Amino acid sequence: DTEVTQTPKHLVMGMTNKKSLKCEQHMGHRAMYWYKQKAKKPPELMFVYSYEKLSINESVPSRFSPECPNSSLLNLHLHALQPEDSALYLCASSQDTLRDNEQFFGPGTRLTVL
Amino acid sequence: QQPVQSPQAVILREGEDAVINCSSSKALYSVHWYRQKHGEAPVFLMILLKGGEQKGHEKISASFNEKKQQSSLYLTASQLSYSGTYFCGTTDSWGKLQFGAGTQVVVTP
Numbered sequence: 541d542t543e544v545t546q547t548p549k550h551l552v553m554g555m556t557n558k559k560s561l562k563c564e565q566h567m568g569h570r571a572m573y574w575y576k577q578k579a580k581k582p583p584e585l586m587f588v589y590s591y592e593k594l595s596i597n598e599s600v601p602s603r604f605s606p607e608c609p610n611s612s613l614l615n616l617h618l619h620a621l622q623p624e625d626s627a628l629y630l631c632a633s634s635q636d637t638l639r640d641n642e643q644f645f646g647p648g649t650r651l652t653v654l
Numbered sequence: 655q656q657p658v659q660s661p662q663a664v665i666l667r668e669g670e671d672a673v674i675n676c677s678s679s680k681a682l683y684s685v686h687w688y689r690q691k692h693g694e695a696p697v698f699l700m701i702l703l704k705g706g707e708q709k710g711h712e713k714i715s716a717s718f719n720e721k722k723q724q725s726s727l728y729l730t731a732s733q734l735s736y737s738g739t740y741f742c743g744t745t746d747s748w749g750k751l752q753f754g755a756g757t758q759v760v761v762t763p
Contacts, residue, residue, distance in 0.1 A: 582656075582754065582755060583753055640701055640707070643751060645696045
């Protein structure tokens with residue numbers, strides 16, 4: 541199984557809502573990532589988890605809260621988002637965080653904040 | 655700092671060749687190449703490592719000039735399936751992958 545799955549595929553939420561994005565991989569990878577991608581832009585790194593511990597937070601606002609319950613799962617909890625947070629949120633995983641490991645991306649969750 | 659890609663876009667006819675370049679002002683330890691089709695996730699193509707090692711698909715050709723801090727991706731005898739946006743990325747010691755702005759490739763019949 542070389543797949544990263546993400547749910548939901550689409551999400552529409554109001555600025556006062558609380559929602560969560562879910563990511564799952566069963567490749568035994570020990571590094572997992574959240575990226576944000578705006579239209580016609582490259583993916584921007586948000587968070588890196590290495591061996592279930594948060595190793596990188598790219599100065600992401602606290603309205604985004606990541607969680608790694610186990611080595612296969614990664615969540616992104618959303619609260620009090622702004623319309624400018626509307627984007628494609630991509631999850632990725634890799635063997636570990638070493639430079640020579642490719643990242644496998646999930647299909648993404650397209651988030652719209654009203 | 656974000657790596658710099660060129661060109662921004664290229665239009666090819668099937669069978670033609672193209673080169674996409676990626677450069678960085680910082681010392682490069684590895685260069686990653688990904689392709690993203692519209693509405694889909696980025697897909698891994700190749701990693702080039704310092705010292706000449708490469709990991710990736712056999713049909714993809716790329717080079718890595720460590721001294722010039724540049725990498726090039728070669729699209730040879732292009733096919734319709736090559737269309738998409740190509741991103742190069744560089745990593746630091748923490749595993750942070752930073753992508754360039756991307757090169758949009760359109761292959762026409």
